[in-house]
Amino acid sequence: MENFIVSARKYRPDTFQTVVGQLSITSTLKNAIKNNQLAHAYLFCGPRGVGKTTCARIFAKTINCQNLTADTEPCNQCESCQAFNGSRSYNIHELDAASNNSVDDIRNLTDQVRIPPQIGKYSIYIIDEVHMLSQAAFNAFLKTLEEPPKHAIFILATTEKHKIIPTILSRCQIFDFNRIKIADISDHLGFVSKSEQVAIEAEALNVIAHKADGAMRDALSIFDQIVSFSGREITYKDVISNLNVLDYDYYFRLIDLLLKNDVPNALLLFNEVLDHGFDGHHFINGLSSHIRDLMVCKDPVTVQLLEVGGEIREKYKAQAGICDAGFLLEALKISNECDMQYKTSQNKRLLVELSLIRMAQLTLKKK
Numbered sequence: 001m002e003n004f005i006v007s008a009r010k011y012r013p014d015t016f017q018t019v020v021g022q023l024s025i026t027s028t029l030k031n032a033i034k035n036n037q038l039a040h041a042y043l044f045c046g047p048r049g050v051g052k053t054t055c056a057r058i059f060a061k062t063i064n065c066q067n068l069t070a071d072t073e074p075c076n077q078c079e080s081c082q083a084f085n086g087s088r089s090y091n092i093h094e095l096d097a098a099s100n101n102s103v104d105d106i107r108n109l110t111d112q113v114r115i116p117p118q119i120g121k122y123s124i125y126i127i128d129e130v131h132m133l134s135q136a137a138f139n140a141f142l143k144t145l146e147e148p149p150k151h152a153i154f155i156l157a158t159t160e161k162h163k164i165i166p167t168i169l170s171r172c173q174i175f176d177f178n179r180i181k182i183a184d185i186s187d188h189l190g191f192v193s194k195s196e197q198v199a200i201e202a203e204a205l206n207v208i209a210h211k212a213d214g215a216m217r218d219a220l221s222i223f224d225q226i227v228s229f230s231g232r233e234i235t236y237k238d239v240i241s242n243l244n245v246l247d248y249d250y251y252f253r254l255i256d257l258l259l260k261n262d263v264p265n266a267l268l269l270f271n272e273v274l275d276h277g278f279d280g281h282h283f284i285n286g287l288s289s290h291i292r293d294l295m296v297c298k299d300p301v302t303v304q305l306l307e308v309g310g311e312i313r314e315k316y317k318a319q320a321g322i323c324d325a326g327f328l329l330e331a332l333k334i335s336n337e338c339d340m341q342y343k344t345s346q347n348k349r350l351l352v353e354l355s356l357i358r359m360a361q362l363t364l365k366k367k
Contacts, residue, residue: 006220006221006224007192007196007220007221007223007224008216008217008220008221008224011188011192011195011220012054013051013054013058014058014061014074014076014085015058015073015074016029016030016055016058016062016072016073017071017073019051019054019055019058020051020180020184020185020188020216021050021051021178021180021181021184021185021216022050022051022055022177022178022180025055025175025177026055028175029055029059029062029175030062030071030072030073031072033059033062033063033068033072034072038063038122038153039153039172039173040145040148040152040153040154041145041148041153041154041155041156041171041172041173042056042059042153042154042155042156042172042173042174042175043130043156043157043158043161043164043168043169043172043173043174043175044056044155044156044157044158044175044177045157045158045159045160045161045174045175045176045177046159046176046177046178046179047159047177047179047214047215048159048215048217048218049212049214049215049216049217049218049219050177050178050179050180050214050215050216051177051180051216052157052158052159052177053126053128053157055177056126056155056157057084057092057126058074059124059155060084060091060092060124060126060153060155061074061080061081061084061092062074063120063121063122063124063153064080064084064089064091064092064117064119064120064121064122064124065078065080065081065120066078066079066080066081066120079119080119080120083119089119090117090118090119091117091118091119091120091122091123091124092123092124092126093109093112093123093124093125093126094126094127094128095109095125095126095127095128096128096129097127097128097129097130097131097132097133098128098129098132101132101133101134101137102134102136102137103134103136103137103140105137106133106137106140106141107140109125109141109144110140110141110144113125113144113148113149113152114149116149116151117151121151122151122152122153123151123152123153124152124153124154124155125152125153125154125155126155126157127154127155127156127157128157129157129158129159130156130157130158130164130168131158131159131160131161131163131164135165138164138165138167138168141168142167142168142171145168145171145172146171154172156168156172161174161176178214179213179214179215180214180215180216181214182206182209182210182307183209183307185208185209185212185214185216185219186202186205186206186208186209188216188219189205189208189209189219189220189223190202190205192220192223193205193223193234196227197232198227198232198233198234199232199233199234200226200233200234201234201235201236203236203308203311203312204226204234204235204236204238204239206307206308206312207236207239207240207243207245208222208223208226208239208243210307211243211245222243225242226238226239226242226243229242230242244277244278246273246278246282246283246286248290248308248312248315250269250272250273250286251286251287251290252290252315252319253269254266254269254270254287254356255290255291255294255319255323256319257269257360258331258356258359258360258362258363259322259323259327259363260363261360261361261363261364262360263356263357263360266356266357266360267353267356267357270283270352270353270356274349280342280348280349280351280352281339281342281343281348283352284335284338284339284342284352284355285339287335288332288335288336288339291328291331291332291335292332293306293308293316294316294319294320294323294328295320295325295328295329295332297316297317297319297320298320298323298325298328303317327362327363330359330362331359331362334355334358334359335355335359337355338351338352338355
């Protein structure tokens with residue numbers, strides 16, 4: 001039986017070109033290599049799953065490549081590249097600061113830094129979760145980080161830049177990685193699904209991308225989970241069922257009921273949502289997002305802010321066309337008030353129901 005490799009590892013980028021959603025950073029790093037303007041220390045910071053460690057490894061591999069391509073990418077043919085690909089390179093050293101955060105660990109590292117590389121020009125030291133180093137370890141690291149040997153390059157990665165002392169920050173070139181856009185995640189998941197011969201609906205990809213919250217690694221992990229649940233044919237219904245996500249259709253139906261001032265059926269729909277195991281707070285937050293999306297659909301200039309695609313985008317445009325802008329603004333204010341009061345409310349269900357009734361009354365005030 002063939003060993004299964006999770007998608008986050010199987011489709012991990014191995015060149016700058018395959019990195020998703022960080023074009024400005026990859027372009028800067030490639031130009032630094034091309035122009036031979038390499039700094040001695042870099043700090044990659046940003047949320048989880050956006051490519052910090054991946055870019056550090058690609059950067060380290062490219063620096064020592066002996067036959068760079070015309071596009072400043074590693075050749076994957078030279079001895080240095082093959083050693084890296086086979087996880088046997090002695091030029092690239094990785095340290096997990098979460099479990100190696102003492103002064104002794106840093107002293108061992110500084111002793112190792114003195115040894116010149118066997119193949120290529122540089123020894124690269126990738127220190128992950130660098131914010132976990134102790135204060136004493138940071139101090140022991142300072143001198144080496146400021147004046148390392150010519151062959152040494154440090155690449156530090158962290159999710160919490162604010163925890164790193166200023167004296168370390170001042171010695172590094174800092175790159176801030178962004179959360180990956182929903183459209184970029186959806187496109188990459190589409191590529192992965194084709195490679196894995198999985199048929200998946202565009203709306204389903206969009207839900208996974210939303211759930212991942214800007215982290216590609218999370219998106220690929222969710223994708224694997226859905227494939228295990230549904231097999232090779234994945235529908236939108238499969239995804240919202242497995243991830244316990246509220247269907248867009250609930251909110252479209254609710255807005256239609258509110259516009260008709262149909263309070264009884266609006267309350268029954270909310271009861272249906274609760275019966276499916278969803279929390280009232282989750283429901284009201286989803287309603288706020290839905291109303292916000294309807295508002296951005298009201299103007300052709302802001303419709304690009306709508307982060308959904310396919311048939312659902314057309315449904316948003318259609319419903320936005322029958323909603324008055326004043327109604328949407330007041331409804332959003334009411335849902336936002338409900339959100340803020342939810343945690344302190346003694347009767348949470350009544351709070352949400354009262355908010356829905358107030359929204360339904362907005363159409364009467366307009367008349």
